[in-house]
Amino acid sequence: MKKLILTASLLAIAAGAASAQDVVRMGTEGAYPPYNFINDQGEIAGFERDLGDEMCARAQLTCEWVINDWDSIIPNLTSGNYDTIIAGMSITEEREAIVDFTQAYYPPASSLFMGMSEDFTLAGAVVAAQTNTIQAGYIAASGATLMEFATPDETVAAVRNGEADAVFADSDYLLPIANEDADLMIVGEPVQLGGGVGMALREGDARREAFDAAITSMKADGTLNALILQWFGPDAATF
Amino acid sequence: MFAFCTDPATLDPLRWFSCYLTNGAHFLFYQSFLVVFALLAVTAPVSLAFGFAAASASRSHILPVAWLGKLYTAMVRGVPDIVFFLFFILVLDQGIEYLRHQIACPEWAEEIRQGANFLVCPEARTPSSNAPQWVHEVYGFSLAVFTYAIVFGAFCGNVLYGAMRAVPHAQLETGAAYGMSRAQVFWRILVPQMWIYALPGLGNIWLILIKATPLLFLLGIEDIVYWARELGGSRNSVYQYPHPDWRFWYFLALLVFYLCLTRVSEIGLARLTGHLSRGQATAAGDTLRKAAT
Amino acid sequence: MICAEALQDYGLRALGIGERLLPQTDISLCQQIVLIGSGMMWNVYFGILALGFGFFFAVALAVAKASPARLIRKPAEWFIFIFRGSPLFIQFFMVYEAFVMLPRVGIEFTFLGVEIAAETRWFARAWLGALIVLFLNTSAYTAEIFYGALRNVPKGDLDAADAYGLSGWKRFRRITFPTTMRLAWPAYTNEAIFLFHATALVFFSSFPAFQQRGDALYYANYFADRTFNPFVPYPIVAFYFVVLTLLIILIFGRINVRLNRHLPNGQRTRLRIRPQLMR
Incomplete structure (x- = not known):
């Protein structure tokens, strides 16, 4: 690997x-x-x-x-x-x-949360992020439960299959995915990182x-x- | 690939798939199957050689050599193979660079191991950072093959050692009685006869080796697992052929590929056993003799 | 007490208890030993449960494969061929992807309710998903061992059972099954050892490490990546596995003695550990 x-x-x-x-x-x-x-x-x-x-x-x-x-x-x-x-x-x-x-x-681009349902609050949520990214660091510090994956694709897959409540990543990566998949939507507030x-x-x-x-x-x-x-x-x- | 592939979005499913499955990325996927076969083709004889050397060493009358042989063949028993894979590839790589470092720049003053880094002088870097990408890939693959050969050599050593002991002792004594030297007995009587006893075990190792090939992925080689994961992942419209998550189907294809490989090997091994059993003083050889008369 | 601090911080780290962050810099030997040992808990968990459940399924499979009825025999044969004929690594990947697809398929069956949906996600977690794969895999390997032993039950034993008027379930339970176990036990010991070895693959094969809770090899690999020094973490894993292997041999050896206790000394089968069942 x-x-x-x-x-x-x-x-x-x-x-x-x-x-x-x-x-x-x-x-x-x-x-x-x-x-x-x-x-x-x-x-x-x-x-x-x-x-x-x-x-x-x-x-x-x-x-x-x-x-x-x-x-x-x-x-x-x-x-x-x-x-x-x-x-x-x-x-x-x-x-x-x-x-x-x-x-x-x-x-500097904003980072977004993408999930399957509108009612999303960061506190207590399970959030998927890619290992060693600034997004992963942000989630770890926020108190939400961080779920780390090796590739970006796996983080999105984790939301699709319900393992995670949301994925946190660069807006440029998430927006095209959210626009094309009816099940996925941008939730919560954008965050400026990096x-x-x-x-x-x-x-x-x-x-x-x-x-x-x-x-x-x-x-x-x-x-x-x-x-x-x-x-x-x-x-x-x-x- | 086909002339009608210029605008995939407009194609009907059949044509879409015929274009999709023949695009450049898929050809790299198909090529990676060759990596599996190359690994099998190179690893099998090299491990057999390692195993033969280990088994011969284990029979040696010089005790340290015998211990070395036995230690080597015993090491695979207690520890998972995957630990060896991950360990040896790093050890080999660092070992090669360390040796080249000692030869190429003896006056190098700094420590090689500095915290998290393994620093050797530029001349000792393997492969040289100027080398083209294919050299890097071939080097990585060779390291992987060597790692496999070490682990599977130990397996083969186990089997061959057992097979050597299974050759009827009376035959060896007969050889000695005819005035053959130890080496002659070994090469002319023991080695030609041991194969039939070794074959079931070696066949087993071959099947194990087939099933160990996907571990190449863990050694950083772009093999079939890498490409199945890469191509199967969901793709949005940045790609010409967008699709949802199809990794399941790609892995299913790999599963079928391995099942076929196993089945073909089993049939081939059964034939080989029949071939080698001819004229042997074993039950199978006896059956063959009776069938012939 | 040496390593007390590391033990407190990371002793149960593999279960998610203790320090949230793994050691980043200045990694001490203590931390490596403790954390890898902590990961071993997962290997033991997977090994014991898969082996335990797999034993019963394997007996059923072996009996099915030995059955004269085609309808029973064929599915068992195929099951055994598929799980023995393909790499465990690929099975992990495939089953994970299959489990990941479950809830998305389940959306069509919304009447099943929220509870079902909450449960299906567990399949994609290592503790359940990987356990299922290991269970199916070891069942297939064990079934083949038991099947071989079943066919080698001495005919005399069965004739004697007939003579005593034993038949059906009673004959199986009193005669066939114990003899099968006795014959299969050395090979089954091998299978147990290599199943425990196979548990090292779990966190390398797509089942995600949840909050960096992984098995022994997961942490060893983490340390090797961090320190660029393979000579410390991998020998530690190797050491743990050797200890585990010795424990298995000890336990299975005891059972073997018990299975053979009615036989005269010369006829007792001894355990010989051979690496013939690796996947």
């Missing part, structure tokens, strides 16, 4: 050694549409795929995509299994302590500046906003 067991070693932390790398391995989850997912052709697709390819092109880096389970996605970065995480990861203080983030490429979504690199990795510059230039010429609107719909928050 965990790919980190395959390779457990750390790449040189020194910036000099890092810049000698000619291939950048981009780690993503591949199970969080529309951020990133495996499409019907069996390729990694989604907002972050398009964004990442564009960033690599602008930073003049050769990039390669790697899939890794969410719950081990940070340990595998620090141990050098790949060089970046671009997987809808919100920028938080706890994560900042372990990895370096680029500037946000997606503005400081936007950024790309994570190992601490001290010099390529962070290159990616940061690429995001800045994409923000400046409007390509980033165009991508956001393309993948998240016309109502999405832009820069």
Whole structure:
């Protein structure tokens, strides 16, 4: 279940050694549409795929995509299994302590509860969330009963089968699901969490500046906003 | 795949399914079945070799070698195989990198194990982080195969050791009486004869091995279980072929696949037993002899 | 007392009692030993209950498979083939998905009331769902063992029973069944051992760990992930399982002695533990 067991070693932390790398391995989850997912052709697709390819092109880096389970996605970065995480990861203080983030490429999004019935109160409820997400941390601190799953899909399935009263996740992930499934609806109040979504690199990795510059230039010429609107719909928050 | 697949949303169910089941993601799913067969094809002979070495070692007259052989074959008895799988793959990976680290950068001053991290110098990283993705995948698969071979080698060692003891002792003594050396008795009398005694046990291990292949998923290999879970999960309209949660049906397909594999193996093993029983001093061999006359 | 603090915090963690958060950093050896041991409770729970219920179902299945009536024999044969011929891992996945579908199917039968709906969700929990899978699985393996033993009951025993005027249920209970047990016991001991080993798969096969309440291997894997050091948690699990295995051999050995107590010394079957029944 965990790919980190395959390779457990750390790449040189020194910036000099890092810049000698000619291939950048981009780690993503591949199970969080529309951020990133495996499409019907069996390729990694989604907002972050398009964004990442564009960033690599602008930073003049050769990039390669790697899939890794969410719950081990940070340990595998620090141990050098790949060089970046671009997987809808919100920028938080706890994560900042372990990895370096680029500037946000997606503005702070609200998190929503999705359930099967309108009468939902957080206190005393059983809420499903994905392991190691800011949403899971929020539920654990709130006093509600947290049910953790390894993949986002399983959290939604837990609500459908009644195991959990609601699922708590990014609005961009939940809204398309709620819109298409008559049984599921958004319940409760939206919650603002995190400081936007950024790309994570190992601490001290010099390529962070290159990616940061690429995001800045994409923000400046409007390509980033165009991508956001393309993948998240016309109502999405832009820069 | 088909020309009419350009707009799946408009298709009737039959065509929709023929397009859905032949899209790129499904071809990766079908390819992953080859991973299972590759695992079986490589693991079976390697485990047999491990088992043979272990069984031979257990018969050794040098005590430490015999102990080593017996310890190895005994280890699978008390502990679940899955614990070994999860343990060995990590140990192998760290072991390889540790050895390469010692060779490639002896002057490296820092500790390798720092808290939660296992740090070796860049030259010792296996595979090199510059390597293309397929090298990473092949390396991961090889580690998995080796892990399987260690565990199943211990199983085979058990069976082969028993089979070696089952070969009639009088035959070995006859060999010695003809002036054969120990090695000659071993290779010319014991080894050719032991297979028929080993076959029921080895057949059993083969069936167990088949049933252990889905554990590849736990070792981080994108195998049939990974793809069944991935493709079966409910999909919204971001995908070309949206569908509800179909994981049950995908796992049902895997179940049927394994049942077929088991059945075919059972039939094949029955034939092999008949083949090997010819001319043997066993009840089955006797039956065959009587049937022939 | 060493480990007292860890024992207090995590001794019953696998049941959801104690510290809410698992140890994150500076994980001590004590915490690993205690938490993995706490998880062992689940392995023992699954093993004992599946084995206990499975025993009776297996006897029924074995008798059904030995039945001359096709209508009884065939279903038993198929049941045994399906559960012995496929990986337990896949069975877990499939049955979990089947149980997950239950309430959604149940929505069509709203007249069944709320109580039923509240109960069907338990099937998707490990404590019931995984137990059912293990129960069915061990029943199939055990039934095959019992079936083999049933066919090897000496004809003389049955003739003697006839001569004494025993027949039907009485003959089965007094003669056939005890002899079957005696013949099957060594193989059944193996099955018991490997069933306990199989319980380690539960939390790796889709049954979610509810608030991180898992079995021994679940915690061992957690520690291996956190510390990147497999040399501590896995040997701890191995140690626990070896102890458990020895306990099983001890208990089953006692029963074996009792089953064989009427036989002269030379004819008694001894337990030989062979790894032939792993799934």
